[in-house]
Amino acid sequence: MAVKVRIPVPLQRITHGKEEVEGSADTIIGLISDLDNKYPGLGERISEGGKIRRFVNVYLNEQDIRFLKGEETQIKDGDEVSIVPAIAGGQ
Amino acid sequence: MEFTEEQLQRYSRHIILPEVGGKGQRKISQAKVFLIGAGGLGCPVGYYLAAAGVGTIAMIDNDTVEVSNLQRQIAHNTSRIGVAKVESAKQTFESLNPDVNVVAIKDRISKDNIMDLIKDYDIVVDGSDNFPTRYLINDACVLLKKPLVSGAILRFEGQVTTILPGEGACYRCLFEEPPPPGLVPSCQEAGVLGVLPGVIGALQATEVLKLIIGKGKPLKGELLIYDALGVNFRKVKVPKNPDCAVCGTNPTIKELADYAQDYCSL
Numbered sequence: 001m002a003v004k005v006r007i008p009v010p011l012q013r014i015t016h017g018k019e020e021v022e023g024s025a026d027t028i029i030g031l032i033s034d035l036d037n038k039y040p041g042l043g044e045r046i047s048e049g050g051k052i053r054r055f056v057n058v059y060l061n062e063q064d065i066r067f068l069k070g071e072e073t074q075i076k077d078g079d080e081v082s083i084v085p086a087i088a089g090g091q
Numbered sequence: 092m093e094f095t096e097e098q099l100q101r102y103s104r105h106i107i108l109p110e111v112g113g114k115g116q117r118k119i120s121q122a123k124v125f126l127i128g129a130g131g132l133g134c135p136v137g138y139y140l141a142a143a144g145v146g147t148i149a150m151i152d153n154d155t156v157e158v159s160n161l162q163r164q165i166a167h168n169t170s171r172i173g174v175a176k177v178e179s180a181k182q183t184f185e186s187l188n189p190d191v192n193v194v195a196i197k198d199r200i201s202k203d204n205i206m207d208l209i210k211d212y213d214i215v216v217d218g219s220d221n222f223p224t225r226y227l228i229n230d231a232c233v234l235l236k237k238p239l240v241s242g243a244i245l246r247f248e249g250q251v252t253t254i255l256p257g258e259g260a261c262y263r264c265l266f267e268e269p270p271p272p273g274l275v276p277s278c279q280e281a282g283v284l285g286v287l288p289g290v291i292g293a294l295q296a297t298e299v300l301k302l303i304i305g306k307g308k309p310l311k312g313e314l315l316i317y318d319a320l321g322v323n324f325r326k327v328k329v330p331k332n333p334d335c336a337v338c339g340t341n342p343t344i345k346e347l348a349d350y351a352q353d354y355c356s357l
Contacts, residue, residue: 006325009248009318010281019321055270059327067330082327084316086266087245089283091130091160091220 001026003075005035006082014042023081028058029071031081046083047071055086092117098190102144115304116144120190122303123147125212127200127228129176130154131283132218132242134166135292136299141184141191143300148184149194149212152176163285200224202347205231214299217241218292222269223350229254229262230344233337238302240310242295247284247319249291252310252329253298256338259311264332264339287319 002024007015015021021039025031029050036043046056051071058065059082065073075081094102094113105111105119122145126133129152140148154176156167164176171179177195184193198204200219205227209215215237217228225241232239232254239254241262254261294315301307313326337344 009246009320019318053270054267057266057327062325062327064328064330066332082316082325084250084314084327086222086270087243087248087250088222088225088269089220089244089281090128090132090218090242090288091154091164 001075001077001079003031003077003079003081005031006080008083008085010085010087011042011045011083014039014045026074027071028052028060028065028073028075028081031075032071057084058082059084092120098144101188101190105143110306111304115306118303118305119144119300120146122214123212124149124214124216124299125209126150126216126218127224128152128218128220129164129166129180130160130218130220131163131244131288132292132295133176133216134164134180135289136216136218136242136296137180137184137193138166138187139293139296140299141188141193143296144188144190145299145303146190147192147194147212149196149208150177150180151196151198151200151208153197153199163283163288165289200227202227202349205347206235209237210235212237214238214240214302216295216299217243218288218295225262226269227347227350230337230347232256233261234346240295240298240302242291244283244287244291245281247287249287249294249317249319251291251294251298251315251317252313253302255309255311260329260331261335261338263337264335265314265329267332267336284319287317290317290319 005021005023023031023034025034032043032047102116105116129150156171156174156179166180166183175197177197181193181195233256236256241252243250312329314329316325333340
């Protein structure tokens with residue numbers, strides 16, 4: 001299943017400056033693995049041991065996957081996935 | 092309280108709005124808002140709240156003005172280099188609007204002082220620059236049931252959300268824990284577009300004023316993400332997490348603890 005994935009600014013170095021990339025998989029964790037093949041290093045920034053890191057959120061069409069089926073959440077053609085890390089700057 | 096002739100003129104563009112009116116402006120004049128940080132976010136938030144006539148604005152920050160701040164921290168200026176940021180901001184805000192009482196606190200916010208400092212204020216605004224402080228502020232606001240308008244910036248991206256304890260998700264519901272130290276580059280290395288805190292701070296000030304006048308829909312249960320390079324404003328849902336350590340059904344955080352330093356971000 002081909003989906004668009006929004007990449008946050010801090011990770012755009014890995015995606016060669018692209019803010020949106022395409023990935024293909026049946027589940028969120030499959031998608032992360034697919035993206036890591038295309039953009040080596042992306043996977044470990046977002047996940048560890050098959051789990052999304054706790055300071056990174058992944059949204060499927062604006063819904064937080066933690067409240068869907070987590071890493072096993074199914075994706076389908078045309079879905080939009082967003083990766084949103086915690087940021088802390090204020091000064 | 093009655094407005095003077097000068098105040099009626101000063102706030103005329105507010106008072107003419109049916110959603111604000113004299114009644115709303117009076118609420119603004121009586122409101123007490125606590126700002127954490129007098130930097131990139133604290134400056135525009137405080138500036139607009141002072142212009143709007145918020146009665147009492149407290150600011151806490153332990154830093155002094157440095158020349159590298161002036162690219163974005165608009166309440167300070169070249170002649171204030173070396174001056175405490177909270178004193179500099181107080182001068183700026185009070186010269187903009189003498190109606191406003193600015194309480195300048197030159198100190199670090201900590202688990203030992205935060206509860207006492209914020210307890211008499213209506214709304215807290217997070218403009219801090221590190222994760223431990225963000226979690227500390229969140230936990231204190233949840234424990235005291237204080238509305239919290241949170242904003243964060245990095246490089247070209249900003250995030251805003253409004254936390255209404257008891258009504259919606261908190262910052263820990265959104266991000267369960269901060270990134271571990273060492274995994275990520277330092278904040279100073281990352282950089283920030285100078286105008287970005289202006290955009291995010293203006294959004295925070297808007298949320299504060301809406302809460303004060305009780306109009307519109309607060310940004311609760313949602314995270315607004317601004318991407319300056321792609322010119323995107325996106326919102327994602329932030330459900331209340333039943334397993335949240337501070338506001339869940341069986342909270343493990345019942346009082347403030349020490350929060351380790353030196354986290355940054357992805």
